[in-house]
Amino acid sequence: MSELNDRWLSVDEIGKHLGISNDTVYRWIDKHSMPAHRMGRFWKFKKAEVDDWVKAGGAAEMPSKGERAE
Template identity: 65%
Template sequence: MECQLGSRLLEDRWLSVKEIAKYLDVRTETVYRWLGSEDKSMPGHKVGRHWKFKKDEVDQWVKAGGAAEGVK
């Protein structure tokens, strides 16, 4: 039971720019570009000086076409 709970906690944790870039298989520069672009509006949350992400929010954004090339 503890192993399953631990896995669920890891899945629900906040991810860094580096981690979300690795998850999406893109460069960190691409993540920052998506964050700075009004038309892309990647779902990120500023925590102090750092950006943090919830995996499920990013998954929904990608499925809605937010990361598609050429989208304006």
Template identity: 65%
Template sequence: MEDRWLSVDEIGTYLGVKRDTIYKWISEKTMPAHRVGRLWKFKKDEVDSWIKTGGAADRNKKDSEE
């Protein structure tokens, strides 16, 4: 099993979201990311756990639907 650090573009492709969404999640939703110089890097298992615990959930969506 390959355990390497993923870039913003790679994690965005993996999750099916745009890079702007990734940067927003880092700043607003405490997405697990690690700064390496000027770059953000991600461990897939950390991101998977974060999503499974609701980290990427849109908490305001329910309120706006009512």
């Protein structure tokens, strides 16, 4: 894997990669155990870890009571 492809991604970058909003990224970290690493006050992501998590169904959301699915 090249160094460029293995770099840490920001919330904005991982959201763009997945086609989701930053708010959804934060919700998935909190409610769906999205693989994320805290570096100071920032969240960082490894693209391969997130891709594996999505493929395993980690991003599948069931709406809570009173909440609509996106």
